Amino acid sequence: MTAILEIDNAFAGYGGGNILRGLTLNVEAGKLTCLVGPNGAGKSTVLKVVSGLLHPRKGEVRFQGQSIGKMSPRAILMQGIVQVPQDRSLFSTMTVRENVLLGGFTLSHHAEKEQRLEEVMTRFPIVRERAKDTAGSLSGGQQKLVEFARAMMLDPKLLLVDEPSMGLEPRVRRLVFDTLQELRAEGRTILLVEQNARSGLEIADVGVVLERGQVRLKGSGADILADPSVGAIYMGTSGRLKTRVQDAPAPTGNDVIESAPDGAS
Amino acid sequence: MNGGLLLGASVLGLLLGGIYGLMASGLALTFGVMRVINVGHSALVIAGAYMSYELFAHLHIDPFVSLVITMPVMFLIGMGLEMAFLQHLREDREQFSVLVTWAIALGVEGVLGYFCGTDLVQISTNYANSSFSIGGVQIVYIYLYGFLLGALLMGLLALLLRRTTFGWSLRATVLNRQAAQLIGIDVAKVSAIAFGIAAAMAAAGGALYGMLNTFNPGSWYDLIGDLLIIIVLGGFSSVRGAFIASLVVIMFQEILSVIISPTWADWSFFMLLAIVLIVRPSGFFGVKTREA
């Protein structure tokens, strides 16, 4: 098991409070790790900490053994970590081609850019088809695909994907998850944050459930999906459902990290 | 009213409008990229005018030729000013930027006064008064050259923005600062360069201003009001809007000047502004901007 990314006892947040409260998490190379958890659990914050938009107050973030906790977003990008953000992040009045080429902004050689663009266009035909259209004229799902394409310009060693299904219709959502699955099949390392737990966990090698800034459960995607307590955590009814959860079989054989009792009721 | 006079005034207004557009476009650019209201922009115009003047007076370099010197120099000065005084602004950026750029303008005025004196000067080339006639309208070369230079530089700016990687990163920064950061664009550097470009445009505008007007270091006060109103009319952060607005406003003014009176023409900026404020606060030509 080779951890490409290690987050060790990280605390991070905004203003006075911490959202990540001693989070420890490893992401293994070549696998798709899916972070799920209720609103406010700290999923997106994990991505912000990794991509350098937010610096951890305490704890370590290491990528390929090197500490990146204090690096700028640009420096982290140069390390090979690329994020596909949650909000629509294409530059709407620029063309699709321009948007995708901008993904290779940090590449210094023109030829390299063109070559990457060629590869990306093969991988994402939509880019070639709509190259000259402005990004704003694309549908939500198409925009998401172009965002993926843009991220692939740098051939990332670690791809961070933040809630890709947000605001998309089910059919289109499917398309996005198919794409993620294909990327996973190509052997890419992906850290996915997803509110839609089933869709996310279905395609994940590793599933991680966050609650209140800590890892609550970790296991294979399928195991987590099958774990009845996830539903409870997710719906914020873990306290109420505790009796029922106890009847269910305990999570199997994975390194489950139990958080402190939350006493929510 | 004399038709020839009207036509003459319209042509003049169009040409002069191009020159004002050149000056106003830098102002719109800095606001778009940095959310900075650069009230010192006209001081940079005057600084550019002085550079051209000095090069012309002492080394006899034609002001159009000396642009290859003044524009890069002003570009560097602009970048330096941005990095020294504007980059650190965070809180209430738009409003604090007024104070900061005002202070910069005072400093520029002081430095110009110290080195160049406060006498009124003008860049008087030997072709300053030449003109030719088309259909009874005298076209003055210097206005025509000025307009062509304005159009050329605006074209180059458009090319820069559309065709170069830097231009893309600049537009990306205008459109979505955080997403730009996430793809590795150094938005601080982009801002500094954008300010530098605005300063270089100001230098070109200054050379033209200096050929058409007498000026001294305090002339920037006269200019900034007009430029600010132009960019409000143009939608504030739109470079194209600023250019179109200045064509329209200056033409309007010149025409009013001959058909009613110069005194009334002077009100035209404010009349247009009042109409815009009442009818369409987002500006005549701009798309609705977030800040309005």
Added chain:
Amino acid sequence: MMMSVNPMLLELDGVSKHYGGVAAVDLCSFSVAERSITGLIGPNGSGKTTVFNLISGFSKPDAGQIRFDGKVLNGMAPGSIYRKGVSRTFQMARIFPRLTALENLMVPVRRKGLQGLIWGYKGVGEVEAAREMLHKLSASHVADELVGRLSYGQRRLVELGTLMMSHPRMVLLDEPAAGVHHSVLETLSRYILDAQGDGVTFVIVEHNLNFVMDICHHVVVLDRGRTIAEGAPDDIVDDQVVVDAYLGD
């Protein structure tokens, strides 16, 4: 403690809202009884906040009708809807950060005439009312603190207090429990129940189902902008359709 006998205060009738081809709210219909606490739940992106925006006038519906107390709200400005007695909170507690908690609470107090304008706002019972409100919210100790310096949970309390100062008939709470510490949550539930007892109607968008189960009389479940289930809290939580909607398809 169902109160189905009460007349319907709020009615949504086939309301739709599209954003660039995506239907955020799609032919959504439900009703809220007067003096009830209704939970509006559903997975992320199911259109809950959009529904709030439509009711409170922050966005305009493309189709359908929203009625409050029998009157159509469609197309009214937020200020006018507010004056009809409909108040709302925001996901990101929107407070006035550079005012104290007490001052925040006094912002919406209606003042009549010139005297009401220039008279010190700290006079004539206003302060007492605001202090009492803070007391009810167990936030008396932060009365004179700048709200920008308070914790998130406390800000939410202040935000709610601010709304309640103008005696609304109906309050829309957008995720009041998200990211809020449990002690604050208890205060919040207690306060909402008290206020409901005094005749205020609540609609609550919330992910924390414990919170919803504890205080709501009626629960409406949205998925992809449609009402997929409706009923008593205990029925809803066991409904497989709801669980499926939550965990995704």
Added chain:
Amino acid sequence: MTRRLRIAGWLLVLVASLLFPLVFTNPATLSIALVTLMYVGLASSWNILGGFAGYISLGISAFFGFGGYAFAITLHAFNVQAGYTPFAWLPLIGVLTAVVAIPLGWAALRTRQAVFVTVTIALMLVIQLSAENLVSITGGATGYGFPIPNWSAAFYYKPFYYAMLTVVVVSIAVAYVVRRSGLGLGLLAIRDDEDKAEAIGVPTKSYKLAAFVISAGLAGMIGAIFAYSVLYIYPQNAVDPLISMGAALMAFLGGAGTLAGPVLGALILAPAQTELSYYVNGQLYLILYGALFLAIVRLLPRGIIPSIGDQLRSRSSRHVDLLEHDGHHVEGRVDADDVKVMEGVRE
């Protein structure tokens, strides 16, 4: 600072200003004091809109100038004799300026932030242009004279000083009343979050207009006294952009949005500006003044009073406890800039 200490401080300043002309009798000192008071008043009235509501105006000298012209023209029209009687007309000038400010404010306040700043600059230019072009009323570029009071050189500034002091006290009192009133609370709410304020029933449009008009009326009276003291008004001295910038900068230096901030800022900066101009070569003066500007914005971005307030607050550990009390934040939605704003300027 306790309330009692604060009242004592204000009283001390008031008594000191009342006694000032009796102690420092030199007319040169008094003329500087007069200019200083003028800026104290301008900065305080600027603060009602700029500080409380967060609408930064750079056009206050529009109303300063309008007041001056209105005063000169009124005195002439009613054939008011020089001396003390003109001062009795000041309230009328204030009202007149305020009335004129209503339509101007209505149009200008349709915009926000950057555009508003720009529009106020335009407003200033419009008033100046009117003064130049409405020759039959204003005397055009030639300007307009005041009746000359028959006061000795040694005495001359005293009546103006006390008249100005009266208006300044009124300005600060008005600012105080506004700050404590429902109007003031509404304005502060507008500064923090205008849309939310609107949504919970604050009549934002009328409140902003009220602040604009009050601020203009006070500036008008101040301009009237100033113009009378120099006995002559013309477009450039009536509507001077440097006066607008000066008032705004002084308010920022002391702390915009606080009551004492603009007063303190003006007390420091106005005499400094006058002395600097007197003793320093003109070009160096400009450079120094600009540098001072930059230093203030850089070192004290929130002004003196709020910075002191921060110092005091950070000594008491109380608010830290508050923050730790419950550390949960909603995920990812608070961004760093919000927090900055939230911790922003306040008394």
Added chain:
Amino acid sequence: MKQTFCIGRTGAAALVISALMVGLSLSVVGGGASGAASKSPITIGVSISETGDFSPDGAADMNAYSLWAQLVNDSGGILGHKVQMKFVNDASSTSQVVTNYTTLLSKDHVNFVFGPFSSLLTIPASEIAARYGYAFVEPSGGSQAVFNRGLKNVFEAEPQAGYQDMLSFGDWVLGLPKSERPKTAAYATEDDPFIGPEVAALQAKFEAAGIKTVYNKTYPIELPSYAPIALGVAQSKAQVVVLGTNLPDATAFTQTFIQQKYNPLAIDYASGPDQGTPWVKAVGAKNVAGTTVPLGWLPTLSTYQNKAFVAAYVKKYGGNAAAMSTDAGEAYSVGQVMAQAITAAGSLSNTKVIAELHKLTFKTVQGSFAFNKQGIPNGHVVLGQWVNGSLQIIYPPAVATVKALFPKPAWGTK
């Protein structure tokens, strides 16, 4: 003329030049230098607009004033006192000019004050001087508003009150043989406190003599372009053009006329052609011929001490005589008037000096004149015209140095 001046440099420059000045000054005044050092110096305060709206003229005033002080000192001072100038900056601001003069008078206790450049600043400043009973001689605040205020201490050190300046052009034109006399005139005037009345007076004179007005516009000072008005003048095809201009708009009008190939018979400017080199540079040497302007002072005049003044000025500040601005001559005259008044009064008392100012006839580089009760000078302004590459006097005939060019040569022909 690109010097920025500060007080420190004045001293340094004075040292360098003073040796050269001794011989010259002895020839001008002769003797009286002994014992000068034993008396306390006469201090004279002036507020100068080093920046802002009035700054273009500030430098010339300051140069001329300090040169005057230097020349006076080299010749032994006034009544045996050395003269010491105190310059302070007002940045063109009224509040500052008021503070400055109040400080000069009540704190620095200067013996005398000189006026600032513009009448807009002159009026508030003169009020202060009046309050302190000081004489207030000023170089160029010639507006009626200055004299209408009933002050007894204000004197304009020019041969003729500013607002009558342009009448000499009228006298010249109307003095032409009837057959040559133009029939139509166009007027364009900036909305300026001084120039407006000048042009109005001239227009009245022309209309009374039957010269038809075919174009008449007043325009605001700050316009993006003066060209539309200039176009209007050109299209009117008036035979005579009267322009109430300063240098910037004078230049702009002339350029447009050249561009439009419009050649009137005569063209008179309120100001512009009198600015020396800047005028030539602005419109081009081949276009200046025939432009006329009223003149209070010229470097070439053979008036009292003018040669010495011009020589010393050029020596001290560089450039050449033709480049000197009229402002310099006007400011220098202020010093001459004051020196003569003080000498005649035999005292540093301002009351006595004011009495002398009302009585005496003064010899200045601008010629001789006396003041009436209001302080208005009674001399006459001459009419200047650019002829053969230099500015010459063409009217009145008694002092004319060259034959006038009429009609004006076409643009670019000389």
